[in-house]
Amino acid sequence: DGSELAEIDNYVRANHKEPSSDMFGIAKNKNIILISMESTQSFVINNTVNGEEVTPFLNDFIKESYYFDNFYHQTGQGKTSDSEFVVENSLYPLSRGAVFFTHSGNKFNATPKILSEKGYYTASLHANNKSFWNRDIMYKTLGYKRFYSLPDYEVNEENSVGWGMKDVDFFQQSVEHLKEMPKPFYAKFITLTNHFPFDLDEEDRYIEPYTSNDKTVNNYFPTVRYTDEALKLFIQKLKDEGLYDDSVIILYGDHYGISENHNRAMSEYLGTEVTPFVSAQLQRVPLIVHIPGQKGGTISTVSGQIDLKPTILHLLGIETKNDLEFGTDLFAKDRPDFAVLRDGSFITKNHVYTRETCYDKITGEPDEGSACQQFMEKSKNELEYSDKIIYGDLLRFYGRPDGTGKEITGKTN
Numbered sequence: 001d002g003s004e005l006a007e008i009d010n011y012v013r014a015n016h017k018e019p020s021s022d023m024f025g026i027a028k029n030k031n032i033i034l035i036s037m038e039s040t041q042s043f044v045i046n047n048t049v050n051g052e053e054v055t056p057f058l059n060d061f062i063k064e065s066y067y068f069d070n071f072y073h074q075t076g077q078g079k080t081s082d083s084e085f086v087v088e089n090s091l092y093p094l095s096r097g098a099v100f101f102t103h104s105g106n107k108f109n110a111t112p113k114i115l116s117e118k119g120y121y122t123a124s125l126h127a128n129n130k131s132f133w134n135r136d137i138m139y140k141t142l143g144y145k146r147f148y149s150l151p152d153y154e155v156n157e158e159n160s161v162g163w164g165m166k167d168v169d170f171f172q173q174s175v176e177h178l179k180e181m182p183k184p185f186y187a188k189f190i191t192l193t194n195h196f197p198f199d200l201d202e203e204d205r206y207i208e209p210y211t212s213n214d215k216t217v218n219n220y221f222p223t224v225r226y227t228d229e230a231l232k233l234f235i236q237k238l239k240d241e242g243l244y245d246d247s248v249i250i251l252y253g254d255h256y257g258i259s260e261n262h263n264r265a266m267s268e269y270l271g272t273e274v275t276p277f278v279s280a281q282l283q284r285v286p287l288i289v290h291i292p293g294q295k296g297g298t299i300s301t302v303s304g305q306i307d308l309k310p311t312i313l314h315l316l317g318i319e320t321k322n323d324l325e326f327g328t329d330l331f332a333k334d335r336p337d338f339a340v341l342r343d344g345s346f347i348t349k350n351h352v353y354t355r356e357t358c359y360d361k362i363t364g365e366p367d368e369g370s371a372c373q374q375f376m377e378k379s380k381n382e383l384e385y386s387d388k389i390i391y392g393d394l395l396r397f398y399g400r401p402d403g404t405g406k407e408i409t410g411k412t413n
């Protein structure tokens with residue numbers, strides 16, 4: 001009955017954190033450029049392979065942006081689509097299947113929908129078949145006005161590799177689409193070249209592969225480096241077109257690129273054994289937030305993709321205190337250090353809990369004390385509450401009829 005929704009609502013209310021007054025509305029009416037970086041994990045940032053930087057552009061860009069170095073992906077089997085889901089709804093994806101397929105008929109209160117209502121033009125850009133991950137259907141549910149997919153790009157033999165259009169060409173052609181969009185816009189770009197099995201043409205290889213007996217790990221580095229170059233050219237183009245200063249640019253990694261099947265070569269590369277603790281720490285993905293006029297800095301709060309929605313809305317000066325969601329503004333002064341992964345692992349300020357073991361972050365060794373105990377229920381609750389919202393399509397009963405206040409209506413069954 002409706003009490004289920006009331007319980008979830010109470011939990012969300014109790015955990016809501018007020019936005020930082022310094023940051024709230026700081027980017028009001030600016031464009032939002034959201035970039036999903038395929039399979040990009042944090043370990044490549046400020047790192048080298050064969051003595052060469054893997055992400056020279058991002059390493060520079062970070063210096064003039066906010067960089068979150070303890071930011072985790074929270075995806076499950078729905079991979080890229082799960083990351084889109086969690087980022088735009090501040091709800092967890094499901095433990096099985098892809099919510100983009102299983103619940104595209106639900107009611108959601110996603111960032112594109114909220115921003116559309118505030119006068120933003122909203123678009124997703126991805127040079128793949130529109131029905132991949134059921135995006136064409138789900139994007140309507142999320143409130144997108146336009147999906148620039150395969151037919152909106154000139155794709156040929158020359159500018160394709162692996163899964164499809166090369167990132168450099170994708171971004172270059174996408175700028176033409178951006179130019180024709182009404183302002184302000186919320187535009188999401190999904191890169192593709194750095195996708196397993198990390199195929200790349202010789203001419204696009206800016207660095208040499210790693211050398212181990214694991215081809216996947218070896219080839220990962222040159223494709224990451226290639227996307228880094230594509231991003232550099234894209235940002236330059238935004239500057240040339242006069243779009244840079246009017247846009248908040250947010251880059252994040254969608255999910256891991258190197259699975260646990262490659263622990264041996266990864267141990268070699270990292271110079272440390274990939275234990276379950278290290279494996280959980282490898283679920284960090286980069287999050288870079290560039291705000292015009294802001295110097296930025298590195299922020300080490302433990303956080304996840306679930307936190308992006310309230311963060312973006314607050315930067316634009318839009319309140320979220322009546323939204324049913326599980327994330328916390330990344331700039332909120334008293335935000336807790338916390339991220340729960342979809343497999344139930346969780347990370348706090350000093351601990352990592354994974355595979356039923358609580359690890360001390362500094363030593364990487366099991367902590368026999370009760371440090372993780374207090375977060376176990378929170379982790380379980382959040383995932384369960386989020387699942388209930390999705391399985392029960394509970395946002396149907398959670399209306400904001402006048403666009404301002406929360407109102408719980410009707411019964412849930």
Ligand code: GP9
Pocket residue numbers: 038078079080081126128132190192195
């Ligand atoms: C495909 C792209 C990659 O359109 O999003 O999908 P993935 O396999 O990473 O989910």
Ligand code: MN
Pocket residue numbers: 038039079080254255
């Ligand atoms: Mn992906």
